[in-house]
Amino acid sequence: xxxxxxxxxxxxxxxxxxxxxxxxxxxxxxxxxxxxxxxxxxxxxxxxxxxxxxxxxxxxxxxxxxxxxxxxxxxxxxxxxxxxxxxxxxxxxxxxxxxxxxxxxxxxxxxxxxxxxxxxxxxxxxxxxxxxxxxxxxxxxxxxxxxxxxxxxxxxxx
Numbered sequence: 001x002x003x004x005x006x007x008x009x010x011x012x013x014x015x016x017x018x019x020x021x022x023x024x025x026x027x028x029x030x031x032x033x034x035x036x037x038x039x040x041x042x043x044x045x046x047x048x049x050x051x052x053x054x055x056x057x058x059x060x061x062x063x064x065x066x067x068x069x070x071x072x073x074x075x076x077x078x079x080x081x082x083x084x085x086x087x088x089x090x091x092x093x094x095x096x097x098x099x100x101x102x103x104x105x106x107x108x109x110x111x112x113x114x115x116x117x118x119x120x121x122x123x124x125x126x127x128x129x130x131x132x133x134x135x136x137x138x139x140x141x142x143x144x145x146x147x148x149x150x151x152x153x154x155x156x157x158x
Contacts, residue, residue, distance in 0.1 A: 019065025
């Protein structure tokens with residue numbers, strides 16, 4: 001069986017698994033990283049949103065064989081370490097705005113929000129309503145207004 005090696009939340013990990021196994025299953029079932037949630041498995045709901053090399057992606061749609069040893073996967077568990085704190089500023093904003101109801105989509109929502117803020121900052125601008133409309137993560141509880149407020153608050157802190 002092939003050996004897959006990549007970086008996960010700042011540490012190099014290796015697993016013995018076929019190239020075509022989706023990264024979400026590797027994270028959850030083999031490595032015990034359960035922050036990225038299984039929602040649809042077909043890259044639609046975005047509950048599993050994480051970062052690869054600093055950009056949002058959905059591990060349910062990426063075969064583990066597509067990653068190389070230098071690729072850095074960051075999940076919600078590793079997000080605070082990216083700023084050297086107990087919580088990332090976006091997580092703090094989420095708590096202050098009391099965003100979560102059931103909470104299932106929240107790790108993916110937060111990871112998508114962080115990636116969006118980083119993207120617009122690289123572009124030298126602030127988040128617009130159109131940018132917020134582009135976050136396609138599904139929230140069955142419908143906390144979208146609080147999500148938008150939290151993204152803006154998190155942006156100010158990042």
